[in-house]
Amino acid sequence: MSEYRTYLDLNGNPIVNTNKIKILETAIDLFSRKGYSGVSIREITREVGIKESSLYNHFASKEELLGVIFLNFRRAIGEILLPPEMLRGALKQMIAEQFLQQGVINFKAHIDDPINARIWRIVTIEQYRDPLARSILVEDIIQRTLSFLESAFALMIEQGAVKPHPPKLLAAEYQYPLFGMITEYNLQKYLDQDTSAIEQSMADHIEFFLSHVRTA
Amino acid sequence: MSEYRTYLDLNGNPIVNTNKIKILETAIDLFSRKGYSGVSIREITREVGIKESSLYNHFASKEELLGVIFLNFRRAIGEILLPPEMLRGALKQMIAEQFLQQGVINFKAHIDDPINARIWRIVTIEQYRDPLARSILVEDIIQRTLSFLESAFALMIEQGAVKPHPPKLLAAEYQYPLFGMITEYNLQKYLDQDTSAIEQSMADHIEFFLSHVRTA
DNA sequence: GTCTATACTATGATAGAC
DNA sequence: GTCTATCATAGTATAGAC
Secondary structure, eight states: OOSSOOOBOTTSOBOOOHHHHHHHHHHHHHHHHHOGGGOOHHHHHHHHTSOHHHHTTTOSSHHHHHHHHHHHHHHHHHTTSOOGGGHHHHHHHSOHHHHHHHHHHHHHHHHTSHHHHHHHHHHHHHTTTOHHHHHIIIIIIIIHHHHHHHHHHHHHHHTTSBOOOOHHHHHHHHHHHHHHHHHHHHHHHHTTOOOHHHHHHHHHHHHHHHHHHBOO | OOSSOOOBOTTSOBOOOHHHHHHHHHHHHHHHHHOGGGOOHHHHHHHHTSOHHHHTTTOSSHHHHHHHHHHHHHHHHHTTSOOGGGHHHHHHHSOHHHHHHHHHHHHHHHHTSHHHHHHHHHHHHHTTTOHHHHHIIIIIIIIHHHHHHHHHHHHHHHTTSBOOOOHHHHHHHHHHHHHHHHHHHHHHHHTTOOOHHHHHHHHHHHHHHHHHHBOO
């Protein structure tokens, strides 16, 4: 259990009760391995060391438990990308290469947190069953990243750092390979396998991409 | 229900019984929307119009039912790619562009079949819970496609059609974006949404990729 | 906030008649 | 091959004592 992470409840208040945090993190672990429907309240509470009925003192239902997990994941995702209003300033201080590499560093910091990695897997598993999981995947992850990058590439073109391709195309060409590789990275971490090959692929991709689009 | 598709059982024999086929296709539909653990034998048999006990005349267990689904998906996946021994011949008759576009056509024919699209989703959902789903995803889909493309690009370089980048890098640069886009395509089809934008992205990607690697 | 006790439903699976 | 009947277990959730 991660000792110092803070979770918020559905009202936006920090969760302080130790057992409530234990329930959350146990559920995150089990859901990420077996899926929401594959895990029972009994199994969660057995692992936490409390009775089933005690769980309902903290969460109104199994579904609310998942809702709280997703709420907190949305917060964590929000921290991966720079706020759009800081984009122009950041690009003045960094060359394109640095900017994109910093993006990968930010992302790695996010996904190398075991809790985040687990919830990322829950989102993948539940995307067809649960509209909330789906909206996190589509809106908070895919669309938000692509539109952020579209703005970034538009600015890089404006600065003359990148050849004048349509920014949307550049965003797609840059990011879609990373989405695919992240999926594989996350699966390999789950299996405790070596991730150096796929990490190298990510670095190779950025280099390949930049070698074809940068003006220098 | 698709009337003319043939399924094989675990012994490799064709399944002829109508109800057994109905069970399979109902399970494929329900598993793809709710996940394996989210669907009960009762729900499947209710939809088929038989009693629970009758299902066990066709499948020894719920797990065997999923196993038969996956077995048949492996067969279907096998038909997407050209047999490796036909690669050299095909590349003599087609230019690189035609070859890659034919690949996308083959793949679209596969994934536009509703049954295949559903099982593709089941594989995604079950990849962390079920080793068989995982091996289909990793070995039959990802690794097989990448190593096929690696051979293809090596031949294209040999023919002078493509610039001499490492074939493995070319395969990754070409295919990973498509994996990401396919995931999105499959989700949009599931939601009955318009897929023209993501299809255009696939076409744009191939054009962008080729414009940077082809020698002509 | 946690417990015991309990309600009630849903689950995967089987036995045996037809 | 399908049915009725049944089983044992596991599922979510609640009431009320401490």
